[in-house]
Amino acid sequence: MQAYHQPDEIRTVTNRLLDMLIDYYSSPKSSKAVNYRSKEELVKAFYQSEPPNEERPLDDVLKEFKESILPASVKTWHPLFMNQMFAGASFPSIIGDLMASMMNPTLATWEASPVATIIEKNVSQWMAQMMGLPKGSWGIFLPGGSLSNLIALTIARNQFFGMDIRRTGIPMEKKPVLICSEASHYSIANAANILGLGSDHLLKIKTRVNGSMDTNDLEEQLQQCDRNHQTPFAIIATMGLTVSGCFDPLDEMAGICKPRGIHIHVDAAFGGGMALTQKGKRHFTGIEHADTLTWDAHKTLHMPLTSSVLLLPNPQLLKSVFSQKEATYLFHPQPEHEIEDLGKYTPLCGKRFDALKLWLLWHTYGTENFREQAENRFKLTEDFGAYLKSTEDFHMDYQSESPISCFHWAPKEWQKVDRKLRAPYSNKLHRTIREEIKQDGNAFFNIALLNSMDQFRFILINPLTTLDQLKDLVSEIRARALAYCNKHPQPFQSSGEQR
Structure with a gap:
């Protein structure tokens, strides 16, 4: 273990690690948010029943991390990673985290x-x-x-x-x-x-x-x-x-x-x-x-x-x-x-x-930068909400008060149908679309039950996320929703008055 405490070795390994960090963050738009693999595949690839017994060069271990673990992991910095209440990390704070570990x-x-x-x-x-x-x-x-x-x-x-x-x-x-x-x-x-x-x-x-x-x-x-x-x-x-x-x-x-x-x-x-x-x-x-x-x-x-x-x-x-x-x-x-x-x-x-x-x-x-970033995320949420309201088939139950947007898809002909009646079909549609998009890897967002109905939930705190990206994703959701309805006819009456 002492070999890795030598200044030259530390410098060499650290430079490689920084190169990896730069590569990882350099092109978020050209990569996927998720390189989806099933749970069975991941367990087979990464689970080890016994701990490693033999010593290996650190370079080899870092190479394994870069080539296998990193690509298989969710990219939380991706502009369309909106699944959790965190996203990305600024470079100075990453350095601060490393420095805290260094000081220990x-x-x-x-x-x-x-x-x-x-x-x-x-x-x-x-x-x-x-x-x-x-x-x-x-x-x-x-x-x-x-x-x-x-x-x-x-x-x-x-x-x-x-x-x-x-x-x-x-x-x-x-x-x-x-x-x-x-x-x-x-x-x-x-x-x-x-x-x-x-x-x-x-x-x-x-x-x-x-x-x-x-x-x-x-x-x-x-x-x-x-x-x-x-x-x-x-x-x-x-x-x-x-x-x-x-x-x-x-x-x-x-x-x-x-x-x-x-x-x-x-x-x-x-x-x-x-x-x-x-x-x-x-x-x-x-x-x-x-x-x-x-x-x-x-x-x-x-x-x-x-x-x-x-x-x-x-x-x-x-x-x-x-x-x-x-x-x-x-x-x-x-x-x-x-x-x-x-x-x-x-x-x-x-x-x-x-x-x-x-x-x-x-x-x-500085503090003013924190304020500016918070204002920008709030404005993006407002602009996205305004865009959803401009459509005929996407709906929000309330005005967003922070960078979270919950909304659901319901074409015009569904509006005369009681929510509770269409909820089972609608919920399955929303969950199916979310899973399809996650498996394709283009975006990662969540589903939440709100007012008795499953809704898409976008957490919009990533500074890389833009309104155009969100509009494109909404268009993809619409196309998938229409395809789902064509394949699975809804069991409720969706036009005219309810009997």
């Missing part, structure tokens, strides 16, 4: 990573400032928004029931209730499970047409909790819903829940970037009421996975929940200072330097 610090203690500790706290302060949180807010970087949500709700649980909960466990006789909407991210249900609450203590509020929380139902459900002697202790306001991309009415929710002492967690994992836009920031009215906030920079700021931060107006709540007296081998007495061991603020001990890639990107591009 652990941010558990100040003495092992003093500069990294300063940078993480500083970058989290910048993010809190961009979100409009009160002065003095900062937070910690965590490996993903799901964990950030879990940590936030752990704080809410412990704060509500008292810190003795660390010793005694949850006082279930108080009938604790965690509140979210029916459209909240699935990590909230997982958190209820991990926190020992169980799904019976997760109250899901009804939603409006665009997926945002119905505050009328929220008030009714809280009154029902009072009658049942239940104790709501936290509510999740999702800013940038996973399916629709729309926003829960944060200010209304805060007005209802704050007087009850309910912890308000803002899940802005996806929608946080929209706070930088002129139209998007209006959805963050009431952000000053947030007790905790999740924001994933690897989504709208084009960072490599993962770059998630949990922000708090009162970061000492983290310390009250996670600081351990037993780890005297790790945490040593230090002079009192506002910057201290981050390991006391998180359940993580092996804590990666994820803030570095955002620090490097921020210093390279």
Whole structure:
């Protein structure tokens, strides 16, 4: 292993790696988003029942990666990769990720990573400032928004029931209730499970047409909790819903829940970037009421996975929940200072330097570039929505509030047919078209159930995506839809009045 620590060898291998990186990113339009192969083919090609036993030259291993693994993998930087809530990664942030691995610090203690500790706290302060949180807010970087949500709700649980909960466990006789909407991210249900609450203590509020929380139902459900002697202790306001991309009415929710002492967690994992836009920031009215906030920079700021931060107006709540007296081998007495061991603020001990890639990107591009990119993605979403509305056969159930467009195909003659009646046929059509396009490899997008019907779901955060590309893809979808209908006649009456 020592051979690869020699400067000449490191330089040679690194140059080859950079050449590979440049080739990989240089021509996205001329390649496919997916080089589709079946699961059986991929398992046969890549699964190894035994680990490699013999030493091989690193050049050979890199060649295997370049020639077999890379071509078989989904190209998340492709302009028409719209399947997940991330896409691509800017070059400075990739370099930052590499530099973090090169340094390999652990941010558990100040003495092992003093500069990294300063940078993480500083970058989290910048993010809190961009979100409009009160002065003095900062937070910690965590490996993903799901964990950030879990940590936030752990704080809410412990704060509500008292810190003795660390010793005694949850006082279930108080009938604790965690509140979210029916459209909240699935990590909230997982958190209820991990926190020992169980799904019976997760109250899901009804939603409006665009997926945002119905505050009328929220008030009714809280009154029902009072009658049942239940104790709501936290509510999740999702800013940038996973399916629709729309926003829960944060200010209304805060007005209802704050007087009850309910912890308000803002899940802005996806929608946080929209706070930088002129139209998007209006959805963050009431952000000053947030007790905790999740924001994933690897989504709208084009960072490599993962770059998630949990922000708090009162970061000492983290310390009250996670600081351990037993780890005297790790945490040593230090002079009192506002910057201290981050390991006391998180359940993580092996804590990666994820803030570095955002620090490097921020210093390279600046805040105004972030705003410009967010505005551009928002404008693309609006322009695409306007184009869909100009057609007779593509329909949107609501106005997009972030770079997610959900829409369905329905020719004019279908419009007099009840949605529930045509849903089974329509759903199969949409899923078939999506699978065909994915297997051809030209684009990769998703399907989501919205208002009782499957809809195409495009996540439009890749800066390489253009309106012309989207129009061409819509034309392809239309052609495939017509071909499907010719091959599979619809079982419902599609013209004239319904009988």
